[in-house]
Amino acid sequence: MDAFPAFFPLAGRVVVVAGTGPAAEAKARLFDGSPARIIRLAGEAAFNPKAYAGASLVFIGSDDDAFAEAAAAAARAARVPVNVADRPALCDFTTPAVIDRGEVVAAIGTGGASPMLATLLRQDIEARVPEGAGRVAALFRGLQDEVRQALPEPHRRRAFLRAALNGPAARAAMEGDMERASRLLRDALASGHAGAGMVQFIDARGPAERLSLKAARALAAADVLIADEGADAEVMGLARRDADRLEHGAPERLAELAARGLKVARLVTAVEWRREAQALAELGVEIEVLPIAT
Structure with missing residues (x-):
C-alpha cells in the first residue's frame, strides 16, 4: 500500500479552493452538499498564508504553473495539507x-x-x-450507542449487525422509511438475538480471484481465522485485519468458538477438511462449505 486511504470528517471544517477555471470548479464540486464551509480564493489573495488559517484541507486548480506553486507554498506555510490538480509533485495528498x-x-x-x-x-x-445505502448507514449510526450498550461483546455485536444488515430494518431504510426502520432495529435488539456462530470452509489454495463473492464476504466478516499450512497469502489478505488468527484446533475447539456466536473461517488446502466438517456436524455446529478443494 503506497498511500494510506482515510476518510476526513467535514462537519464544522473549512475547506479552501484556490484558483479559477475548470480544475478549480471540479474541486469545488467535490463538496456539493457537504457540511464543510468552502472558501474560494483567486489572484494574489491565494498567495497569503493567512488566507488558509483554520483550514483543514486546501485544493488548488489552475492552468498557471506559477499560481499553483505560489498558492501551494502559501498553504504549506499555514501548515495545511494541499492538493494541486494535475501536479502530483506539489500534492500532500491526492483526490480519489x-x-x-x-x-x-x-x-x-x-x-x-x-x-x-x-x-x-x-x-x-x-x-x-444502491442509492439507499447511505440511509442504511444513517440508521445504524443513529442507534450505534444503543447497540453497543445492549451488546458490549464485539463478536456478538458484529453478529447482530451482520444479521440486521440483511434484515427488515435495513430493507425499510433502503426504501426510505426511516421511522419504521428504527423501530424494527430496536425490536431486533430487544429480542436479544445476536446471531448464531458457524464455521465456514473456504478454499485457500488461491489465487484469490478464484473465490466466489460469497467466500470473499465470509472472509471479510470472519471473527476467527484458522488456516492450513500453505494457504495463499492473497486469500488470507481478504480477511479482516483485526480477526483473531489461531493455529489449527480440534473440532471441539471450533465448536466452542461457534457456540460463543463467532464466525470462524476455516481456510483449507487439502481434502482432510471433509473429516473435520463431518465431526463438526456431529457436534451440532452449523457449517457452510464454500467452493473448496476436491
Whole structure:
C-alpha cells in the first residue's frame, strides 16, 4: 500500500479552493452538499498564508504553473495539507474518484498515477452500490450507542449487525422509511438475538480471484481465522485485519468458538477438511462449505 486511504470528517471544517477555471470548479464540486464551509480564493489573495488559517484541507486548480506553486507554498506555510490538480509533485495528498451515497462513501485512488483508471473503476463499482445505502448507514449510526450498550461483546455485536444488515430494518431504510426502520432495529435488539456462530470452509489454495463473492464476504466478516499450512497469502489478505488468527484446533475447539456466536473461517488446502466438517456436524455446529478443494 503506497498511500494510506482515510476518510476526513467535514462537519464544522473549512475547506479552501484556490484558483479559477475548470480544475478549480471540479474541486469545488467535490463538496456539493457537504457540511464543510468552502472558501474560494483567486489572484494574489491565494498567495497569503493567512488566507488558509483554520483550514483543514486546501485544493488548488489552475492552468498557471506559477499560481499553483505560489498558492501551494502559501498553504504549506499555514501548515495545511494541499492538493494541486494535475501536479502530483506539489500534492500532500491526492483526490480519489468518489462514490457518494451520503453516509456511505467509497473512493478509488491511484496515487495520481492514473485518474482515468480510477474513474473507470468508480463507474463499475458505483453501479453496484444502491442509492439507499447511505440511509442504511444513517440508521445504524443513529442507534450505534444503543447497540453497543445492549451488546458490549464485539463478536456478538458484529453478529447482530451482520444479521440486521440483511434484515427488515435495513430493507425499510433502503426504501426510505426511516421511522419504521428504527423501530424494527430496536425490536431486533430487544429480542436479544445476536446471531448464531458457524464455521465456514473456504478454499485457500488461491489465487484469490478464484473465490466466489460469497467466500470473499465470509472472509471479510470472519471473527476467527484458522488456516492450513500453505494457504495463499492473497486469500488470507481478504480477511479482516483485526480477526483473531489461531493455529489449527480440534473440532471441539471450533465448536466452542461457534457456540460463543463467532464466525470462524476455516481456510483449507487439502481434502482432510471433509473429516473435520463431518465431526463438526456431529457436534451440532452449523457449517457452510464454500467452493473448496476436491
